[in-house]
Amino acid sequence: xxxxxxxxxxxxxxxxxxxxxxxxxPLPVTxxxxxxxxxxxxxxxxxxxxxxxxxxxxxxxxxxxATAIEALHAYSLVHDDLPCMDDDDLRRGRATVxxxxxxxxxxxAGDALQALAFELAAHPDCGPASVxxxxxxxxxxxxxxxxxxxxxxxxxxxxxxPEPLTLAQITRLQxxxxxxxxxxxxxxxxxxxxxxxxxxxxxxxxxxxxxQIADDILDEEGDMEKAGKRLRKxxxxxxxxxVSLLGLEGARARANELVAKAEAALDPYGLRxxxxxxxxxxxxxxxx
Amino acid sequence: xxxxxxxxxxxxxxxxxxxxxxxxxPLPVTxxxxxxxxxxxxxxxxxxxxxxxxxxxxxxxxxxxATAIEALHAYSLVHDDLPCMDDDDLRRGRATVxxxxxxxxxxxAGDALQALAFELAAHPDCGPASVxxxxxxxxxxxxxxxxxxxxxxxxxxxxxxPEPLTLAQITRLQxxxxxxxxxxxxxxxxxxxxxxxxxxxxxxxxxxxxxQIADDILDEEGDMEKAGKRLRKxxxxxxxxxVSLLGLEGARARANELVAKAEAALDPYGLRxxxxxxxxxxxxxxxx
Numbered sequence: 276x277x278x279x280x281x282x283x284x285x286x287x288x289x290x291x292x293x294x295x296x297x298x299x300x301p302l303p304v305t306x307x308x309x310x311x312x313x314x315x316x317x318x319x320x321x322x323x324x325x326x327x328x329x330x331x332x333x334x335x336x337x338x339x340x341a342t343a344i345e346a347l348h349a350y351s352l353v354h355d356d357l358p359c360m361d362d363d364d365l366r367r368g369r370a371t372v373x374x375x376x377x378x379x380x381x382x383x384a385g386d387a388l389q390a391l392a393f394e395l396a397a398h399p400d401c402g403p404a405s406v407x408x409x410x411x412x413x414x415x416x417x418x419x420x421x422x423x424x425x426x427x428x429x430x431x432x433x434x435x436x437p438e439p440l441t442l443a444q445i446t447r448l449q450x451x452x453x454x455x456x457x458x459x460x461x462x463x464x465x466x467x468x469x470x471x472x473x474x475x476x477x478x479x480x481x482x483x484x485x486x487q488i489a490d491d492i493l494d495e496e497g498d499m500e501k502a503g504k505r506l507r508k509x510x511x512x513x514x515x516x517x518v519s520l521l522g523l524e525g526a527r528a529r530a531n532e533l534v535a536k537a538e539a540a541l542d543p544y545g546l547r548x549x550x551x552x553x554x555x556x557x558x559x560x561x562x563x
Numbered sequence: 564x565x566x567x568x569x570x571x572x573x574x575x576x577x578x579x580x581x582x583x584x585x586x587x588x589p590l591p592v593t594x595x596x597x598x599x600x601x602x603x604x605x606x607x608x609x610x611x612x613x614x615x616x617x618x619x620x621x622x623x624x625x626x627x628x629a630t631a632i633e634a635l636h637a638y639s640l641v642h643d644d645l646p647c648m649d650d651d652d653l654r655r656g657r658a659t660v661x662x663x664x665x666x667x668x669x670x671x672a673g674d675a676l677q678a679l680a681f682e683l684a685a686h687p688d689c690g691p692a693s694v695x696x697x698x699x700x701x702x703x704x705x706x707x708x709x710x711x712x713x714x715x716x717x718x719x720x721x722x723x724x725p726e727p728l729t730l731a732q733i734t735r736l737q738x739x740x741x742x743x744x745x746x747x748x749x750x751x752x753x754x755x756x757x758x759x760x761x762x763x764x765x766x767x768x769x770x771x772x773x774x775q776i777a778d779d780i781l782d783e784e785g786d787m788e789k790a791g792k793r794l795r796k797x798x799x800x801x802x803x804x805x806v807s808l809l810g811l812e813g814a815r816a817r818a819n820e821l822v823a824k825a826e827a828a829l830d831p832y833g834l835r836x837x838x839x840x841x842x843x844x845x846x847x848x849x850x851x
Contacts, residue, residue: 390677
């Protein structure tokens with residue numbers, strides 16, 4: 276049931292990407308943009324669509340920020356995979372963009388996907404100007420040097436640090452690196468409706484951390500075939516993770532606590548938020 | 564007189580960068596962001612401030628999009644200079660970001676500067692939500708795969724092409740690569756005022772092309788010391804330029820025609836647009 280809803284939302288986002296990318300010049304950069312947006316769980320887009328449903332926002336409005344956050348996420352993966360960053364050959368089970376094309380194309384395609392994210396978040400079909408300005412501004416804050424890029428920069432600095440990071444430092448790093456976009460996605464529905472974002476922000480804060488702990492567990496004991504990407508990177512690099520700091524059992528217990536916290540944050544919405552509750556449980560049970 | 568006004572506007576933009584970047588975590592990425600925004604003529608920011616003056620928009624509103632377009636321009640330079648793109652060591656008379664730090668820092672700093680550009684363009688102090696949404700959407704379109712990145716992608720494709728580009732192809736390439744941001748900058752004042760953008764769009768279209776022709780002339784016969792960057796790149800790479808296609812005299816004549824056209828586009832504004840007229844003449848007389 277939940278898996279079907281996730282798959283349906285993913286298909287709707289893919290169809291919207293096909294729509295907005297149609298008619299682009301047939302250049303390596305535009306082909307790489309389309310390639311980079313294919314596949315993946317679309318969890319961030321799902322959070323936008325479901326938080327919008329919760330606020331009774333029409334799907335033909337919420338599809339724009341849902342596609343925006345997936346474009347932004349895709350750009351971050353393309354740049355993260357570059358040789359000067361994580362140097363990965365495999366992503367979502369296929370060659371990374373710089374392996375399929377070249378590094379210059381990967382830099383440009385990522386850059387264009389970031390611009391596309393803002394084009395979609397500020398699109399007239401999102402709703403009134405106040406909503407569009409709010410979506411664009413909050414997306415910029417979530418993705419920039421106080422959000423996602425801060426997390427990546429802290430991650431980069433950690434590689435040079437003499438000591439592994441502490442739990443507090445890893446938590447801050449991940450709040451930026453994965454938490455900021457997940458937070459934006461979960462709050463987007465409230466922003467579209469002009470409603471209070473606080474309950475969804477609390478939900479997303481716990482969810483984002485649970486997501487990252489689950490990622491660390493997957494990195495430790497996951498199946499590379501299912502994950503569609505290289506695993507065991509952090510352990511090989513001697514980097515601290517939630518698993519190295521808490522142990523496997525401790526990390527699982529912490530992830531379960533966070534999911535309970537995320538579910539409780541949805542209490543104000545009652546049963547209508549069940550899809551978001553299931554998303555929280557899904558996040559720690561997935562195998563990719 | 565014009566030089567002083569340009570320098571004053573540049574100083575105001577620098578002060579605003581100092582303001583918005585203050586308080587950032589002292590990481591290589593945030594230091595690289597500040598470094599990349601230093602120096603330069605600030606022509607794009609000047610166009611925002613002057614087109615805003617023309618529409619009697621308060622400078623404490625127009626400083627936001629002026630700084631936004633300079634952040635976006637700075638990101639494009641940082642990524643353009645990367646080894647996998649133009650591979651340049653020198654920019655604005657100093658080491659490029661990836662030479663001063665490393666490639667990963669340059670990729671991330673560029674990414675964060677792009678996000679910063681949208682944060683500034685959608686900032687509440689720009690004015691009403693309708694203006695902020697319009698600024699963010701038009702900036703995304705100008706910078707993405709139908710604007711600046713399209714120009715860069717066409718430039719990249721040209722390097723692989725069996726034949727040098729024609730005049731029509733170079734004109735289209737440059738309309739994206741440099742024209743799109745110059746166009747956004749010149750129209751920003753009208754957008755801030757909710758006024759008609761057509762006359763400024765015509766002005767910017769001629770100005771952007773004149774700017775690029777002047778760049779090709781500088782690349783051919785400029786002084787590398789004054790330019791603060793590597794010159795003669797296109798000739799060495801055997802790439803077509805306005806100079807290779809029109810000859811030096813032909814290129815100068817075309818640039819002069821375009822400046823006359825840009826000035827004429829400002830007729831509806833009368834004498835109030837004199838600073839923008841001077842900017843057009845400056846663009847083809849500069850030595851850097």
